[in-house]
Amino acid sequence: MPIIQYIDTAPKLSELCRQISKESWLALDTEFLREKTYYPKFCLLQIATPDWVACIDPLALDSLNELFDAIYNPDIIKVFHSCRQDLEIFYQITGKVPSPVFDTQIAAPLLGFQENPGYAMLVSSLLNVNLSKAHTRTDWTVRPLSEAQLEYAADDVIYLCQIYKLMLEKLEKLNRLDWLKLDFELLQNTELYDVSPKNAWLKVRGKNKLTGKQLSIVQALCEWREKTAQNEDRPRNWLLRDDMLFELAKLQPSGVDELIAVRGFNERIAMKHGKTICRLIDEAKQRPPVPLNEKGRSAKKSQHQEAILDILTALVRIRADENDLNPAILASRKDLELLLFDDPDSLLRQGWRYSMVGQELEGLLKGEQLLGIEAEKVYSVNKPE
CATH class of the missing domain: 1.10.150 (DNA polymerase; domain 1)
Incomplete structure (x- = not known):
């Protein structure tokens, strides 16, 4: 196993960027926390090639601009496993999505694996290695990081390098590498990583069962919830759970007292945002909802x-x-x-x-x-x- 480079100073970062510039592809992974925030808190970036591995500490560095300039080089393939959340972090920091990318989770089914296979399963199947789960619940914001934590984090990209090389060989042998081009290009769509508050309601399940007024209320509350969660950087469900959205759409409380009386409604949220929520409900009742526009797919099929x-x-x-x-x-x-x-x-x-x-x-x-x-x-x- 190569020695893990721990990058926590600007000079070390510059030297790493020079290493990156010499590569044709990189295996990448991130560690982050999101339990108490809307946006993921970026805690660690792991990068590896067959010859070296590095753990970059974004909490210790004043700027990551040089690093992202190196990574975003279009001549370097960025290899991930299940990259949506990793790319979301990159997009939030830089406003751009790196390309080209290769996602081993997307590629795996073309080699006979199940849809959306987990990383540990691929490592076990392809490399006969069982990954440790000792630090699965690590708080990656706490410093200093132990040697065991860094080894655990580095393993994710060390084995990803090996998986990528095996997959590439198999896909080329089967003439299936080009099959993945569109799938990987779709990952460049910034709408995947930048949720518009106005469209937040589209991700709520069960909306097709609501009446006109109820749907209009859910749409209004979803937009408010998304904006507020973004502004306060807290999980959206800490403000209103999806089931509570539907409950409010059905009960349509007109005042804070009625809102507090709704079973399961957070009293603290009611006191802080209750007037706004009731106003939004009242206004939404007066206007038609945005059409579902699902071309009959949500309706019962014949x-x-x-x-x-x-x-x-x-x-x-x-x-x-x-x-x-x-x-x-x-x-x-x-x-x-x-x-x-x-x-x-x-x-x-x-x-x-x-x-x-x-x-x-x-x-x-x-x-x-x-x-x-x-x-x-x-x-x-x-x-x-």
Whole structure:
């Protein structure tokens, strides 16, 4: 194992950046805390190559500009496992998302693994190594960090290097590396990391069951909750849980006393924000909600629609089996619904999924393709003219 470089001064950081500039790819991981804040508190950045490993302490450094300039070099591939939260931290600090990236969690299903496999599972399966869980609940804000903590953090990128090299070799052998291009490009969408308060309600589950006034109230309260959580840097659910949003939308309290009487409502929040919450509820009742605009997908589907989805699912399973893929990575039920309802954002209309099965599925939906059964196998053919 290479010696862990602990970077906590500007001179050490400059030397590390010179090392980074010589590399064609880097394995990266972050340690952060988010239990008591809206924004993740950046506590440690681990970087490794096959030859060296470093743990950078952002709490000890006055500026990380030089580091991010080095990492953001477009000639260097940034390798992560499940990178959404890591990229969110980078975006919040720099206002940009690094590219290009390679995510081993996204790539793994193309090599026969389940959808969204955990890092420890990949390390165990590919390297026959069982990762320690001794510091899973570490408070990474506390200094100094022990040697054991640094070794635990460094392991995440040391083994990530090995996983990446193995995956790259396998993907190239199977000619599947290009399949991932679109998936990785989608990670550059800044909307993934910068939640607009106005659109916060879109992430609340069960909204399609609300009446017009109730939906309008939930939309207003979600926007207020997101803005307040951002301004106060506290978890949104510390202000209002999702189930409380629905309760308020149904009960529609008109004053602080009625708000406090709602079962489970935080009295401290009521005293601090109660008047604002009641005002927002009253105003929301007077206007129509923003339309769900879900093209009927949230409504109960007809038996014919469900049957069509079953047929599409069958074809997906066949093509997945032919390519030794988990069917879930090729197309989920939701992906098929998007295609059925002619949604332009369907992943089945893009990239390798379109070539493998999307175009064929479109042919079925248009009546241009037919399915048949022969010798206990399902096949598709072009509809005769």
